[in-house]
Amino acid sequence: MTAIQESDIVRLPRGVRLREDKQRGGWVLLAPERVFQLDGIAQTVVSEVDGERSVGTIIDRLCDTYQAPRERIAEDVTTMFAGLIEKRVLEVM
């Protein structure tokens, strides 16, 4: 699994788009010949990705939103990002 640092800045590569799926409800990540249906938490995390914020900043912001221990959020976020990077729907700039 790809190691990811808190100082890394991540973005959705070209050809990957986050959008609302009004017909079925919820949000989806559209990628080359794939559709990832996101749950509420995944949508919140992926929505933080703007190509400017570092992974650490994203974790800090989510700590504020969820009022949860930073350590736990950091682990969830880095695990999710590593999974998305492996599927090539997220990239480190």
Next chain:
Amino acid sequence: MASSEVPQPPMGMLAELTHRCPLQCPYCSNPVALERRRHELDTATWQRVFAEASEMGVLQVHLSGGEPALRPDLPELVQACADAGLYSNLITAGVNINRARLETLADAGLDHVQLSVQGATPEVTDHIANMSGAHARKRAFAAEVTALGLPLTLNAVIHRANLHQIDDFVELAIELGARRLEIAHAQYYGWALVNRAALMPSREQVMSALERVEAVRERLQGRLVIDAVMPDYHARLPKPCMNGWGRQSLNVTPSGKVLPCHAAETIPHLEFWNVADHGLREIWYDSPAFNAYRGTDWMPETCQSCERKEIDWGGCRCQALMLTGDAAQMDPVCEKSPYHDEVQTLAVLDAAGDADFTYRRFARTPEGA
């Protein structure tokens, strides 16, 4: 399906913009009776279809053919997808799109390019596509795609004449900067069915190909996404064809017929509706063809009592008809089918043959193209 259940809207739509193509691949999934140019939908109709598709829940549109770039209005059609919020995927042979045209498509909002490669070397590609210089043009096109920053997938349909090149396809994908590689075993419909005896690999070749793909996939995790489409006739379990009939996707032919899959017209008793006469939503929910094998109610007893019935969805209806004479039979690839052994024998016999390719062409008729 149980009659009270309402089907989900489709996620994906295959838009066959034209059946015309500069290549003549013998494994083509298009029907043997290709639709001619004068029957193709016009720009405005396709634009309406894309808007309707988005409204009813389609997320991704695969612009395909034939060669979709033979349509002069391709940029307008890409634009229509973008305007409707649809993710557009151009499925192309990559031999007739120059830099300027590709830029126009990118500016119109094209999301992704899937480029077919018939072989990993010029000799193999040009032979299978029956077009001299095709491989070189494809390489040049791939370079333009990545230079523009568009994501690129290479699609390699594999069969007896190129199965030895799996590692070379992987090398090519990396060299050309593809993000994704599809290694798809030929599926025997349309032209591929005509050419089955020239394409079918042996069981040993299939097993070794599967092992190669698995090994490479692990090695390149995070660098190259490799998706495999499994071979069929040699298998024990049927493929979940289309992930279920009328369940996730639909296919619009060049003339506007809407099909549950690209081969569905081989089932002669089905009634297909056309976008010229009906809205897409009405076709999806109410047309006889889409409801014929939707869900599980139509299934024979062996499928009904099988724990995989909502995994395999009974396999492929077209294949059931083709190999058993009854489209409502279980897919004969399934080991529970009484026809299973026959299919395996057929595969062995075809694999042992040395048939020549019958290249994909429009039939010569007095009426002309």
